[in-house]
Amino acid sequence: MAKNIIEKIWDSHVVYQEAGKPDLLYIDLHLIHEVTSPQAFEGLRLAGRKVRRPDLCFATMDHNVPTKNLPTINDPIAKKQIMTLAENAKEFGIELADMGHPDQGIVHVIGPELGLTQPGKTIVCGDSHTSTHGAFGALAFGIGTSEVEHVLSTQTLWQTKPPTMEIRVNGKLGVGVAAKDIILAIIAKWGIGVGTGHIVEYTGEAIRNLTMEERMTICNMSIEAGAKAGLISPDQTTVDFLRGRRFAPKDENFEKAAKYWLSLASDEGCSYDVVLEIDADEIEPIVTWGTNPSMGTGVSKTVPTSSDFDSESDKSALQKALAYMGLEEGQPISSIEIQHVFIGSCTNSRLSDLRSAASIVEGKKVAPGVKAFVVPGSYSTKAAAEKEGLDKIFLEAGFEWRESGCSACLGMNEDIIPSGERCASTSNRNFEGRQGAGARTHLVSPAMAAAAAIEGHFVDVRKYVTQQV
């Protein structure tokens, strides 16, 4: 019977199955960071348990780490959390990319960079954006700390097989429209609950044409669509990306692995519980105006008005969001002025993201009154960008160039947006207070963020791109 990739990976990882129970699934890779792991390690210690497969774990520090003046951490509680991970990694024999280590970075950036992320693997991390790794055709999902403890001690998880969903993106993406716009358009169209309880496979011509980094941006935000996981069937693009990476198979083994990986792609004629379709050529650069990721619209449009919604609860959600965001109904998106620009996060901090932003700012200056900064996703992304001179382009334009980490994506370190101020951000969540109490977040692609930095308000980046051609 024709199977989709989700079924193939699931079925090959069932350790134990019994009617009336979830399946016991084997976990191939467990990624660990400092915020969601301390209580899990503490649980192991209290119960006198050990880590079953330290060789299948990899840890890094990202959420709390400062992005300037390393290695000083001013916040004593953050420092304690970071030191706790270092101690736990040592005690339990887990490889750690510590602060200042050449492999350090945001957990969802380094996994693929190091070749740890591979097609067909089951991958978990105490972090909802673990869905990012699905870009490789892996079954990757976020778990809570109790589940982190469960995986550490048993290398398995009890999971009920979720229904599957296909989101097909037909046709070709317009010039200047980014992967970020595809996923924001999907969420704007169907809402943040569309994927709830499902695992999504993204398919279609527009998805096939994406690079691995772009695919990661899409899968990353599956969780913003409510999905448990999102993935893309592997193809030659996937194989080419992995060749030569540190943890990827070597030589002959690589060829064998590649053959296996390609065999995982969804079969012709397979089925899904739900199928949704969207046309890529309908998608324009998107800016979110509200307090959840579905509250977004095309840059050429306006903030919605009450009359755009039928239900009372949607009208009141609009009012609440606009009050928090300090926006008026019907206001043109391009009239929204910003004070901050953040280019970073596990959604958009990879080399191609930085290149795309740099191509917009090159030779220009950040608008007066705007503070803009770039936080590369990993130490090695930063090094690669510097080798190409991207740091100079940003610095000359008036951006700050920082060390890697989660930074202002969630503002656990000192990178916080002040109350009442607005940030054009390439991250994934625009919840109230996400970037700082009272901070107003607008989610956009790296190129859109860069263009906003230059002009001081949102602009249609396609104008820049056509100028260049």
Add this chain to the structure above:
Amino acid sequence: MEPINIVNSVIAPLDRKNVDTDQIISKEFLKRIERTGFGRFLFYHWRFDEQGNEISDFVLNKPEYKNSQILVAQDNFGCGSSREHAPWAILDYGFRVVIAPSFADIFHNNCFKNGILPIKLTETECDEILAKGLKAPYDVEVNLEAQTVTGNDGKVYSFNIDPYYKQMLLNGWDEISLTFQYEDQIRAFEEKRVVY
């Protein structure tokens, strides 16, 4: 984990959709390395103003709901980040039950690992309970064994729950100990696992 079966309490009506884990527990409180003590930070920016004073018209600050053990909200409760600090805060604050039309997956899972009962009722039922609870304090009895929520007005709402998780909650089982019983199967799986 504390077993849970019957909970009698006034409901706390949190009439909001898409309550995300950033609101449940804000990032500035995630740096602690313990599991306990998060209750005082629950819904912090809704409960307290910038000076740390209680915002009196936020529902949890109203005296009639202060000792509630049952939180009722709208659709998609617990969306956003995977932080288990969210259920820890809910439990530590004193809630044992959360009722909503739907929950985000990771939050839903996290509840079961912490002895919190997440109950899915239909949107109409939740709207009805919220309306009652907002009008006047509404006392209900949650019975997990019977899978019912019974109001003091006699109204009975039934809910479905996965039988496996029901047993876990009723017995307060530690899932890891349960899984250790499958050691042979895990080892057998590892032996035939292909690694390139």
